[in-house]
Amino acid sequence: MPKKVRGVLTIREDLCKQCGLCVSVCPVHILDFSKTKINSKGYRPIELTDPDKCVGCAFCAMMCPEGVIDVYREIVEVAE
Amino acid sequence: MGNLQVVYEVPKIYTGPNHYCPGCFHGIIHRVIAEILQEEGWDDISIGIAPVGCAVLAYDYIDIDWFEAPHGRACANATGIKWAWPDRLVFTYQGDGDAASIGFAETSYAAVRGVNITTIMVNNAVYGMTGGQMAPTTLVGMKTTTSPYGRDPKYAGYPVKMAEHIAQFEGTALSVRVSAFDPQHVLDMKKWIKKAFQYQMEGKGYTFIEVVSTCPTNWRMDPVKAAEFVKNEMIKVYPLGVYKDVGEEKKEG
Amino acid sequence: MGEKVFMKGNEALGEAAVRSGCRLFFGYPITPASELAEYMAYRLPQVGGVFIQAESEVAASNMIYGAGAAGKYAMTASSSPGVSLMQEAISYMAGAEVPAVIINLIRGGPGLGDIQPAQSDYFQAVKGGGHGDYRNLVYAPSTLQEAVDLMPMLFQNAFKYRMLAMMVVDGLVGQMMEAVEFKYDIDPDSIPVPDWALSGKKMHGGKKNVNTSLELDPNKLAEHNFKLFEKYQKVYENERMFEAFELEEPDIDVMIVAYGTAARIIKTAVKNLRAKGYKVGLFRPITLWPFPDKELKEYAEKTEHILTVEMSMGQLIEDVKLSIFDPNKKYHLMPYPGGIVPTPKEVEDKVIEILKGGAK
Amino acid sequence: MLKDVIFAGFGGQGVMVAGQILAKAAMEKGYYSTWLPSYGPEQRGGTANCTVMISDEPIASPLTHAPTYCVIFNNPSFQKFEPMAREGGVFIYNTSMITEKPTRDDVTYIGIAATELAEGMGSVKATNMILLGALTYFLQDVVSLDDIIAAMREKLGKKKPELADLNEQALRKGFELASEQAKK
Numbered sequence: 001m002p003k004k005v006r007g008v009l010t011i012r013e014d015l016c017k018q019c020g021l022c023v024s025v026c027p028v029h030i031l032d033f034s035k036t037k038i039n040s041k042g043y044r045p046i047e048l049t050d051p052d053k054c055v056g057c058a059f060c061a062m063m064c065p066e067g068v069i070d071v072y073r074e075i076v077e078v079a080e
Numbered sequence: 081m082g083n084l085q086v087v088y089e090v091p092k093i094y095t096g097p098n099h100y101c102p103g104c105f106h107g108i109i110h111r112v113i114a115e116i117l118q119e120e121g122w123d124d125i126s127i128g129i130a131p132v133g134c135a136v137l138a139y140d141y142i143d144i145d146w147f148e149a150p151h152g153r154a155c156a157n158a159t160g161i162k163w164a165w166p167d168r169l170v171f172t173y174q175g176d177g178d179a180a181s182i183g184f185a186e187t188s189y190a191a192v193r194g195v196n197i198t199t200i201m202v203n204n205a206v207y208g209m210t211g212g213q214m215a216p217t218t219l220v221g222m223k224t225t226t227s228p229y230g231r232d233p234k235y236a237g238y239p240v241k242m243a244e245h246i247a248q249f250e251g252t253a254l255s256v257r258v259s260a261f262d263p264q265h266v267l268d269m270k271k272w273i274k275k276a277f278q279y280q281m282e283g284k285g286y287t288f289i290e291v292v293s294t295c296p297t298n299w300r301m302d303p304v305k306a307a308e309f310v311k312n313e314m315i316k317v318y319p320l321g322v323y324k325d326v327g328e329e330k331k332e333g
Numbered sequence: 334m335g336e337k338v339f340m341k342g343n344e345a346l347g348e349a350a351v352r353s354g355c356r357l358f359f360g361y362p363i364t365p366a367s368e369l370a371e372y373m374a375y376r377l378p379q380v381g382g383v384f385i386q387a388e389s390e391v392a393a394s395n396m397i398y399g400a401g402a403a404g405k406y407a408m409t410a411s412s413s414p415g416v417s418l419m420q421e422a423i424s425y426m427a428g429a430e431v432p433a434v435i436i437n438l439i440r441g442g443p444g445l446g447d448i449q450p451a452q453s454d455y456f457q458a459v460k461g462g463g464h465g466d467y468r469n470l471v472y473a474p475s476t477l478q479e480a481v482d483l484m485p486m487l488f489q490n491a492f493k494y495r496m497l498a499m500m501v502v503d504g505l506v507g508q509m510m511e512a513v514e515f516k517y518d519i520d521p522d523s524i525p526v527p528d529w530a531l532s533g534k535k536m537h538g539g540k541k542n543v544n545t546s547l548e549l550d551p552n553k554l555a556e557h558n559f560k561l562f563e564k565y566q567k568v569y570e571n572e573r574m575f576e577a578f579e580l581e582e583p584d585i586d587v588m589i590v591a592y593g594t595a596a597r598i599i600k601t602a603v604k605n606l607r608a609k610g611y612k613v614g615l616f617r618p619i620t621l622w623p624f625p626d627k628e629l630k631e632y633a634e635k636t637e638h639i640l641t642v643e644m645s646m647g648q649l650i651e652d653v654k655l656s657i658f659d660p661n662k663k664y665h666l667m668p669y670p671g672g673i674v675p676t677p678k679e680v681e682d683k684v685i686e687i688l689k690g691g692a693k
Numbered sequence: 694m695l696k697d698v699i700f701a702g703f704g705g706q707g708v709m710v711a712g713q714i715l716a717k718a719a720m721e722k723g724y725y726s727t728w729l730p731s732y733g734p735e736q737r738g739g740t741a742n743c744t745v746m747i748s749d750e751p752i753a754s755p756l757t758h759a760p761t762y763c764v765i766f767n768n769p770s771f772q773k774f775e776p777m778a779r780e781g782g783v784f785i786y787n788t789s790m791i792t793e794k795p796t797r798d799d800v801t802y803i804g805i806a807a808t809e810l811a812e813g814m815g816s817v818k819a820t821n822m823i824l825l826g827a828l829t830y831f832l833q834d835v836v837s838l839d840d841i842i843a844a845m846r847e848k849l850g851k852k853k854p855e856l857a858d859l860n861e862q863a864l865r866k867g868f869e870l871a872s873e874q875a876k877k
Binding site for chain 4: 599
């Protein structure tokens with residue numbers, strides 16, 4: 001089976017202030033504000049719209065003022 | 081499933097949640113400073129000087145020793161701290177109003193004396209905490225609450241360019257203007273702040289990092305628009321770059 | 334004119350200064366006084382005035398020092414840490430007899446403290462925060478309307494006596510909104526330029542004017558000090574202001590002494606206590622210097638208990654005791670430091686406790 | 694007559710402006726009114742509250758230790774003001790943001806999912822107007838809903854005319870919901 005690198009994010013939703021800087025820099029456009037959740041600060045936290053597409057570039061984490069995001073990578077097998 | 085490999089983890093010494101407005105670069109800059117201090121193991125020997133202004137509570141957000149300065153006096157306080165502990169990493173974290181207006185003399189004199197400290201000055205062209213008044217760095221024509229008709233040079237003069245100003249002093253080892261409007265510039269900022277701290281640890285003299293930043297709240301922009309404003313407008317007036325770098329040439333004995 | 338406007342305190346103070354004939358404002362941002370500067374930045378250009386944002390409070394106060402020496406109405410406004418920085422100019426202006434107006438919206442201290450309403454700069458304002466022997470005129474209005482009504486007097490008395498007039502209020506007055514009425518609108522062109530002003534020799538008969546606080550000859554400096562204090566004596570005789578609230582009866586159970594915001598709140602407590610049958614009244618100094626000491630002493634004759642309520646740790650009470658100068662009275666203090674504002678309920682409870690004999 | 698009202702929430706939720714509109718409307722009706730803010734140091738997201746007093750005689754103290762009317766936007770404010778609320782008073786709170794549950798039986802609670810309703814109407818910014826509309830139901834002996842709408846239009850209409858209609862709709866919605874809940 002072919003392998004690929006996939007990014008995995010840890011998102012601390014309660015720290016998110018919905019500023020959108022991460023959303024604006026994501027190269028694969030898979031970050032957006034939650035449609036369903038409101039955190040205790042009253043913001044709609046970010047979430048991944050398509051986790052499989054994450055490349056683990058950490059651009060989002062670089063831009064996050066609140067330290068919401070940790071970024072990891074894993075090797076996954078993909079079906080052709 | 082393969083093993084997870086760390087790409088980026090928020091430094092443990094960056095302790096939130098912070099009080100900054102959504103999208104404010106203060107959080108990014110704090111986080112980057114925390115990354116450097118943690119990675120280099122300097123957090124145990126660092127003393128930060130917090131300013132008056134939005135970053136007045138900076139001492140709550142990075143887990144090191146902190147001093148809270150009177151408005152504008154951070155570099156004077158830092159001078160005292162540094163001479164009490166010459167081998168510690170001492171840095172001031174200030175806004176533009178703090179470092180370039182009420183503290184213009186203190187900031188300049190840190191450079192004049194070549195005090196072996198680092199200043200990180202966050203330039204967002206307004207007084208944020210007090211509600212968006214004109215700052216020394218406000219762009220000509222820019223509307224603020226104390227320049228409601230736009231900054232008029234007849235009364236308010238012209239933007240103060242601190243990185244250039246500080247570069248002229250012989251005591252300055254490094255004077256750089258950076259920004260944080262995209263990931264590349266965040267990494268660049270990290271590189272230069274780290275270099276400033278290294279120079280300080282090597283005893284090279286005064287190091288000054290100006291970060292061109294945003295104020296989404298007082299600019300009345302959403303954070304992404306504010307970052308674009310930095311990229312498209314602010315850095316025309318405040319060009320990014322290295323204004324002085326003594327490199328290896330100057331080392332104290 | 335005369336219309337009621339719903340305004341924020343800081344803006345109303347700014348408008349009052351404009352209508353008093355002031356066209357020069359020099360300021361530096363600080364919470365909770367920034368809106369006053371903001372209002373002046375917006376308003377003064379409309380009436381041919383000048384707003385300058387100084388690089389610091391040290392500079393702002395030295396700008397009013399210059400403008401006052403030039404014979405024009407000038408004002409700055411700040412809050413406690415900023416006013417500490419202004420002590421240089423304040424002392425120099427006293428020495429050089431330069432008039433100007435400073436508004437201090439006091440916040441909790443010492444140091445950076447907080448940004449909540451306080452009265453802890455009482456000593457700084459009335460006993461002198463700067464060096465040397467001097468006095469400032471210090472007005473402490475209790476409501477926004479009173480602050481607005483007093484404003485022309487600050488400028489006029491500053492110029493009449495050639496001294497600094499200071500208004501001490503707090504963030505509560507500055508930040509609060511209520512209806513105010515402006516009963517005056519003074520044309521700055523109608524205000525004469527004094528003959529001592531630095532205005533160019535030809536304005537005052539060809540003889541040069543020098544404005545200085547320097548006097549190297551100790552005998553002459555001593556003489557200057559005596560002269561200043563003769564002036565201050567005149568101010569003391571003419572300018573003491575106070576309000577006696579519910580103090581008509583010959584016998585009063587408890588007399589409360591308070592000024593500014595604390596006094597405003599205490600009026601509610603007095604009303605509530607009166608409704609319960611307690612003979613309680615309020616003595617409210619409006620000028621903190623000159624302090625209405627004779628009047629306070631007269632009212633103190635009516636009672637055994639004097640309760641001082643202040644948003645500080647016991648500053649006003651020193652002048653209260655000094656004025657009454659009677660060790661047989663019972664003096665009580667309710668200090669509210671740190672930016673805490675008294676509530677009527679707390680004061681009511683304290684008065685009842687005093688009358689039950691529980692309080693010391 | 695003395696009406697004492699507290700509006701409390703995070704900075705940026707429109708807590709302050711809701712209080713200003715009420716105080717202004719009362720002044721226009723010939724009452725004495727005061728509006729007193731209390732801020733944290735933050736520009737956004739910090740706790741903020743304001744006290745509005747309305748009376749037919751001059752207001753001495755602009756502060757209250759036991760507000761009769763509370764309009765609460767978030768959890769910390771709920772925790773702070775619920776114990777202080779005056780017996781027999783009205784406690785209006787935003788259930789979109791507040792997970793706390795009422796604990797007193799001597800206060801009338803009006804819970805409204807104001808943030809979600811406002812989002813549904815087109816802008817989360819109208820949250821404060823929904824809650825103010827709900828409060829207005831209980832203050833009709835002083836100001837009518839029309840008085841509040843007029844004051845809102847004067848306060849916000851100039852700067853953001855596009856929001857004025859939405860805000861009016863929000864005020865009406867809040868008023869309606871409060872009247873339904875109050876009748877239960």
